[in-house]
């Protein structure tokens with residue numbers, strides 16, 4: 093039985109609508125996942141599914157709103173650029189709206205003296221059906237940019253996108269602790285040494301940032317973003333990010349991008365479940381590659397052990413790492429908080445599986461044919477149990493940092509961790525550290541709901 097006063101005390105205070113739904117139903121079993129699955133009634137879940145299609149009329153309207161916003165505050169064009177981006181994401185492939193959106197963006201960049209972005213957008217406008225009769229306007233703008241560039245010696249201040257290179261740069265002085273936990277140094281280090289710089293391995297943006305930041309790396313890139321051709325929900329700072337995102341998760345999410353917005357709306361900690369789903373897609377990729385070997389790996393503790401050390405892994409295996417380092421735990425039947433947590437976890441896993449996998453037509457048709465796919469809900473459940481490994485305290489994004497997560501916390505820490513503007517997790521020593529000593533960061537601040545206790 094889920095009671096509101098119990099839910100309030102959960103580790104993750106809100107899983108949005110799912111929790112209220114579970115509370116409303118009054119009794120969701122937590123005997124076993126299979127039982128939860130068999131009792132789950134999809135028709136009780138009030139979920140208006142619909143994919144928002146590209147639309148010329150919506151694109152035109154958003155572009156006009158962008159024009160109005162720009163007229164109102166030409167010195168602070170962020171709102172206008174966001175509306176132009178939304179218009180570009182909404183524009184149908186092959187329509188003039190796409191070209192017009194890029195052209196308007198190029199004008200904003202011109203006035204902001206961001207000449208490289210301006211030229212890029214002129215080029216994009218030309219490639220995307222900018223009306224022939226208006227092309228002289230673009231040619232004029234390009235001419236003026238070239239003149240400006242000549243005057244300034246060809247240099248142009250351009251925002252650089254986050255290059256999707258290695259996602260983490262680590263001083264070679266780090267390794268996993270002796271007991272397989274924590275991270276220690278294999279040489280003595282000085283106070284102030286920067287020992288770890290890590291990009292998020294997976295990140296999820298808050299919905300309101302969809303037209304302001306790259307869905308893959310989180311870069312704002314002066315709003316110079318390109319849309320997904322398949323949906324209206326995501327944009328990218330570069331072709332590389334678009335490609336990486338597609339390979340890692342968007343191939344599974346493109347079709348259901350709007351359903352996922354609804355599924356994971358609610359208070360910010362709810363987005364941790366979306367991060368988990370993106371890690372689950374990594375598992376699905378590994379499963380599709382070699383179902384038998386993958387299932388053997390995740391079901392055999394001795395095999396999973398090999399994935400404990402993140403320093404020895406390829407990024408594609410981080411999902412196995414997550415399974416290896418946090419043990420599946422049985423709840424204490426005497427502890428109602430524990431049992432409620434279990435219940436919500438089961439429910440979330442089954443609900444996510446229903447919406448994101450079973451009703452994801454192209455994926456489901458691929459999976460159904462593969463032997464062993466009936467084991468995937470349980471795998472998702474195991475990953476949902478690890479939701480606490482995700483970081484949701486930063487504004488605007490929720491991330492998973494595999495290495496930072498390995499650092500143990502202490503009341504007498506010797507390092508501190510922060511997140512920089514590129515969303516990289518940075519760990520800096522706050523005192524000298526001797527060879528072989530473990531690196532620790534401060535105890536986590538008590539979360540808001542705990543403070544209320």
Ligand SMILES: [Zn+2]
Nearest residue numbers: 306309329333
């Ligand atoms: Zn990017």
Ligand SMILES: [Zn+2]
Nearest residue numbers: 320322323346
């Ligand atoms: Zn898409």
